[in-house]
Amino acid sequence: MIEADRVGRTFTVRRRVVHAVRDLSFRVGAGEFVACLGPNGAGKSTTIKMLTGILTPTSGRVQVAGLDPSRRRTALARRIGVVFGQRTTLWWDLPLRDSLELVRLLYKVDRKVFRERLDEMCDLLDLGGFLATPVRQLSLGQRMRGDITAALLHDPAVLVLDEPTIGLDVVSKAEVRDFLRRLNAERGTTVLLTTHDLGDVERLCRRVLLIDHGRLAFDGTVDGLRATAPGRASIEDVVAELYLRSRTTPRTPPAPRPAPDGPSATA
Numbered sequence: 231m232i233e234a235d236r237v238g239r240t241f242t243v244r245r246r247v248v249h250a251v252r253d254l255s256f257r258v259g260a261g262e263f264v265a266c267l268g269p270n271g272a273g274k275s276t277t278i279k280m281l282t283g284i285l286t287p288t289s290g291r292v293q294v295a296g297l298d299p300s301r302r303r304t305a306l307a308r309r310i311g312v313v314f315g316q317r318t319t320l321w322w323d324l325p326l327r328d329s330l331e332l333v334r335l336l337y338k339v340d341r342k343v344f345r346e347r348l349d350e351m352c353d354l355l356d357l358g359g360f361l362a363t364p365v366r367q368l369s370l371g372q373r374m375r376g377d378i379t380a381a382l383l384h385d386p387a388v389l390v391l392d393e394p395t396i397g398l399d400v401v402s403k404a405e406v407r408d409f410l411r412r413l414n415a416e417r418g419t420t421v422l423l424t425t426h427d428l429g430d431v432e433r434l435c436r437r438v439l440l441i442d443h444g445r446l447a448f449d450g451t452v453d454g455l456r457a458t459a460p461g462r463a464s465i466e467d468v469v470a471e472l473y474l475r476s477r478t479t480p481r482t483p484p485a486p487r488p489a490p491d492g493p494s495a496t497a
C-alpha cells in the first residue's frame with residue numbers, strides 16, 4: 231500500500247545541502263498500523279510530505295496506493311486521507327459543518343453518503359456539540375476531531391497522520407486513539423502516523439519504523455524495539471536510549487587518520 235524505495239530528499243539552505251532523508255526503503259501492507267518515530271529533525275515530516283505528494287523526492291521512488299504521489303497528486307487525494315496535527319485543513323472562519331461540506335464538494339462525496347458518514351463520525355468522535363462552531367473557536371481537541379473527520383469523508387484506503395495527538399489532553403488522546411484503532415480494525419484502513427508520544431505507539435501500533443538522521447534505523451515490532459535496549463523498563467526509556475545513542479554516533483564514519491609517521495598498513 232505504501233512503498234519507499236531508496237528515497238532521498240535534500241534541501242539547499244544558503245548553499246549548504248541538508249540531507250533530510252537518505253536512502254530510505256520500507257513497505258507498509260494494506261491494513262497495517264505503523265508508527266514512524268525519530269528524534270527532532272530526523273526526517274519524519276519530510277517522509278510524510280513525500281508520501282502525500284507535498285514534496286518530490288530528490289532520489290529514489292515512492293508509491294502510495296499504486297500511485298506516484300508527486301505526479302498523481304489529485305488521483306492520490308481520492309485514495310488517502312492526511313492529518314497534520316500542527317495545522318488544520320479546515321476553513322478557519324467557517325463553522326465546522328460548512329467546512330466539512332466544502333470538503334465534501336472538493337472530494338465529490340455524494341450528499342447521502344456524506345450525511346451517513348457525518349452521523350457516524352458524530353457518534354464515534356462526539357462532534358455534534360460543535361458542528362456549528364467556527365473552526366477558529368474550536369479547542370485543539372475539537373479541531374483535531376474535525377480534521378480527522380475531514381480526512382475520512384471520502385473513505386480513503388490509507389490514512390497518514392503527522393503527530394495527531396500533539397497537545398491533546400489525556401481524555402482527548404484516548405478518544406482519538408480509540409477511534410483510530412477501530413478505524414484500522416473495523417474498516418481495514420491502513421494507518422501510518424508520526425508521533426513523539428510513545429503512548430500512541432504502545433496502544434496502537436504493531437510495527438515501528440525508526441528514522442534517524444534521515445535513514446531507517448529500525449523496522450520491526452514494538453517488542454523488537456524494546457529488545458534493542460535490554461534492561462530498560464519503559465518504552466520511553468528504550469527510545470530515549472536509542473535517541474541518545476544516535477546523538478553520540480557520528481553520522482558518517484570519520485575518515486581514517488594517517489599515523490604520525492605516515493600512512494600505516496592494517497596495524
Ligand SMILES: Nc1ncnc2c1ncn2[C@@H]1O[C@H](COP(=O)(O)OP(=O)(O)OP(=O)(O)O)[C@@H](O)[C@H]1O
Nearest residue numbers: 241243248250268269270271272273274275276277
Ligand atoms: N523546507 C525545508 N527547508 C530546509 N530544510 C528543511 C526543510 N524541511 C525540513 N528541513 C530539514 O530537514 C531535516 C528533517 O526535518 P523534518 O521536519 O523532516 O524532521 P522531523 O523528524 O519531522 O522533526 P520533528 O520531530 O522535529 O518534527 C531537518 O534538518 C530540517 O531542518
